[in-house]
Amino acid sequence: MTCSPPSAPLPKPDAAPRSADRQYPALVLPPAPPAILIRLRTDTAMSLQLQVNVAQLLKDAVGATRTFEVDGPELESDDGSPACVQGKLRLTRTDRGVWVSGSVTFSSDYVCSRCLAPFASWGEAKVDDVFLPNVDIATGAKLRYHDDGSGADLNSIDEQHVLDLTDTLRQYRLAAIPMAPVCREDCKGICPECGTNLNEVACSCERYQDQRWTVLRELLE
Numbered sequence: 001m002t003c004s005p006p007s008a009p010l011p012k013p014d015a016a017p018r019s020a021d022r023q024y025p026a027l028v029l030p031p032a033p034p035a036i037l038i039r040l041r042t043d044t045a046m047s048l049q050l051q052v053n054v055a056q057l058l059k060d061a062v063g064a065t066r067t068f069e070v071d072g073p074e075l076e077s078d079d080g081s082p083a084c085v086q087g088k089l090r091l092t093r094t095d096r097g098v099w100v101s102g103s104v105t106f107s108s109d110y111v112c113s114r115c116l117a118p119f120a121s122w123g124e125a126k127v128d129d130v131f132l133p134n135v136d137i138a139t140g141a142k143l144r145y146h147d148d149g150s151g152a153d154l155n156s157i158d159e160q161h162v163l164d165l166t167d168t169l170r171q172y173r174l175a176a177i178p179m180a181p182v183c184r185e186d187c188k189g190i191c192p193e194c195g196t197n198l199n200e201v202a203c204s205c206e207r208y209q210d211q212r213w214t215v216l217r218e219l220l221e
């Protein structure tokens, strides 16, 4: 898939002609981001740069913030399907580490669970995570959090003061994948008798015909 910006039209699933009433899911996009303080961009679509050095932020006073724009890298999921991730995250210095908050959108290619047509769609995730430093920014001393009940599984900032969002965003993306994706709310699916895509054309299978026609036909017979 290509990593086009959210403002671009959704790619059509395939080149086949569609009936006029075919509609794609409405695109709800976040407003344009304001001024960017930190901006990372990948050189190639397939590489992923979701790491930010927060050394200066850790030296700042509690409450200091940075804005981190995630713009277009492809996020490879465990299932192998790529997704573009875009959004704007706020990095806030807390008394213990860095609080990452904001929202990101994931664009993904899906296969409709009703009609089996491929389609592209966007999902949004609210990010709310705290990252704790492994070393004290002032003294260089190693920091341990596991003993005080704050959780060994908390995201950590490495010894080079790099905060890596890759795994975090991958988890959010996995959570945003719908269990049964549908190309549109009123997708009619495929006829289980003949396999016709009922969004494209009505099939002639008896049990799926309009009941009113059935009544008419019985009157005629």
Ligand SMILES: [Zn+2]
Binding pocket: 112, 113, 114, 115, 116, 117, 182, 183, 184, 187, 188, 189
């Ligand atoms: Zn469908």
Ligand SMILES: [Zn+2]
Binding pocket: 191, 192, 193, 194, 195, 196, 203, 204, 205, 208
């Ligand atoms: Zn049919």
